[in-house]
Amino acid sequence: MQTVESNEKQPLPEGAPEGHRAGFVNIIGSPNVGKSTLMNQLVGERISIINRKAQTTRHRIMGLVNEPDWQIVYSDTPGVLDPSYKMQEGMMKFVKTALQDADLILLVTDIYEDDLAHPDTFTKIAAMDIPVFVLINKIDLTDQEKAMERIAFWQARLPRATVAPISALHGFNVDSLLERIVEKLPVSPPYFPKDELTNKPMRFFISEIIREKILTHFKQEIPYSCEVVVESYDVEPTIVKIRAEIRVARDSQKQIVIGSGGSMIKRVGTDARKDIEQFIGQKVFLELYVRVDKDWRDDEIKLRRLGYLD
Template identity: 75%
Template sequence: MPSGAEYPDGHKSGFVNIVGSPNVGKSTLMNRLVGENISIINAKAQTTRHRIMGIVNKPNWQIVYSDTPGVLDPAYKLQEGMMKFVKTALQDADIIIFVTDVYEDAMAHEATFDKIANMDIPVFVLINKVDLEGQEVAMKRADYWKKKIPRAQVAPISALHNFNVDTLLDSIVARLPEAHPFFPKDELTDKPMRFFVSEIVREKILTHYKQEIPYSCEVVVEEFREEPHIFNIRAEIRVARESQKMIVIGSGGNMIKRVGTDARKELEAFLDKKVFLDLYVRVDKDWRNDESKLKRFGYFD
């Protein structure tokens, strides 16, 4: 933790952790709140696999936001690791932002909802995607969730269109505890650059492949080397079966070339420098259920 000597009396700091069902817009909200594209966004559910922190700083306060995987009943070890991130986020939260949408009646994991409803810290219930329905529906949903968690602050938002998001900040800051910063004031995230490289490649996999393929892939950055005018990056796409490898590569390598081209363009914008991206595909049999491999990929301690 940074030294408190240079921070004013009454400085506030806290962990503001975002939780909710898959595909309700948590990552879009996270990026809005942080003001940077920290979390990858895709229309497919379960896009977020890790807990990702985004840090916002002002002279008198620091907010450490956390995006978390969508809650679910785990079907395999990878999803158990994802739910561990959610559990940890509930344990260390100073404020919880529970994101739902205008269509959801119940969180996808009842035990997690029950825990949130009974926590003695501030809880915001944000009803996302109100741009898809009228004001009358939004108000009905607000009444519904207020009955579910009476002490929560409930608000309709559209993370995509930035409706009602900016007005949240004052309410969040007001509820932060007094504390010195948890991170240096010039930090934006707790994740290294290699993590964001792997996430950008994985987002292109989510975009270009269907059915089980995106959920069977893990991206491992084997080399990340910066030279004066270029980044040299080598990454492996791990798949669970040989048949998946052939699909990822595509006929004549057309699919992996498409993924590589799109990822390279986004990486060049992200890194503000030319990128040479070398992608390989490797079969890592049943990696989603192998805890030792999942530890290496960062899903378990």
Template identity: 55%
Template sequence: MNPEPNPHRAGFVSIIGKPNVGKSTLMNALVGERLSIVTSKAQTTRHRILGILNGDDFQLVYSDTPGIIQPKYELHNAMMSFVYSSLEDADVILFVTDIYEKHDEEPIVERLRKTDVPIILLVNKIDQAEQAEVEEKLAYWKLHLPNATEVLPISALEKFNTEQVLQMVLERLPIHPPYYPKDELTDKPERFFAAEMIREKIFKLYKKEVPYSCEVAIDEFKEEETIIRMRSTIYVERSSQKGIIIGQKGEALKKVGTWAREEMEKFFLKKVFLEIHVKVNENWRTDPKALNRFGYSN
């Protein structure tokens, strides 16, 4: 007699935490694909990005969300709405903190204390700390978030304990058929990832406020047999920022284009022809119509 197959488990796993604690690095490690952009700057993630991990008897839908902040712009309000909607959908919450945590995220902690959803609290970047520091952080969180079902030290970058995270999540998933086709990796279209790759390069190449004032739109995406042809626009808020993005004799923009194109070719496994323009859309971060056009509606 053949043994009974395991019941299929499926659910939504919300990854939340402050900016720069390693949420995107963690999701990329858990899914095994590079879906979320990762930079050393805070607030790089602006959208809610789903990463889908499929097994024979499970489907995990991870939700990488923007870092939790006090909103200053309409853009920030939209970003925070992605965070809170992901909490409403969640079957499991991964609350990511790190070894440098200043413990100033009380509003979200207060919300987590009231939830019935299983919380797995992860203390990230332990590869950068002494054992005593790690133990101190673990003890702090066990005291301050007592309803966390697990408190685990991890290093998302080194993939330390990420397999254990997966097992902890699977144990808490409800029995449910898959939410998405089993060959799907994400809910986002290819255009979205192309725009994110350009935006990532902007964050890595420019300083101060400039990256935060930029948005990227893919105006044309034509996939042919051996090449993808793309036309994109980088939107900035002021003319002075346009000059910075373009750079002297266009050198800075050329660097963005080259770097992004190389990344896209690895991602899409095809040659990419990439055209980038720069335009001013004044104060787009506070303009609801512009935000809607750029996909910041929940």
């Protein structure tokens, strides 16, 4: 996977065809409305992890789609929330930056959401002088009457926006968005080389795959108290050896993650290894360890090292 080295919005030197279009298309919305599923559909790759639990996405993740005459830089962002600790404050800074550098906003809602739970964010989006698409997700879970009601609601709330029902999971109406997005992009050279796919390194995606399995196998506070750090990633001729550490906030959580006789961490490791092998296209040997790191979610130094804070 080719990755870019920077999040900075700086066009490359001239050299693109005349009339080339490029821009940042940033996905914003409440937790658990399907932003990451949409991101993966738009990019055509599994860039963002997906889970039914809210707050799955913690970082801003870019995915690039390139054609000779245009480049779209999509960004998946954490769901908008009221922060409870410093890690979540960092997550909301990613959202703030995405609002600032956007050339086009994809405001994702769903058929269950009457309004944005965070009116400050909605007010900022409504006042922006850039194109906004309101995408009403999970349209496959309702009838036509309810769908038309939601469309009318959002057209009244954001009269200048393009409002469209979609099903990110099934791809309904997603392909038809592309042409409309490209039409709205500013004329600009590309921001990144055309062979790049994302702004995140391989280790990030490995850690996210492992964290996705933690989200799948554990309930309550465990998934939200865990962080995964890839300590080593060694490529050998026939195998990739990966050592990763699962950090938890309390001793009791460590015992739960390990499980009786190591049963739970083995299950997480087996499922993660299979997905990592599919992701990188190579055989993988995965070692997982669990360590208690109390209050890491409120430790600014640790959060900087983990990429949550500047």
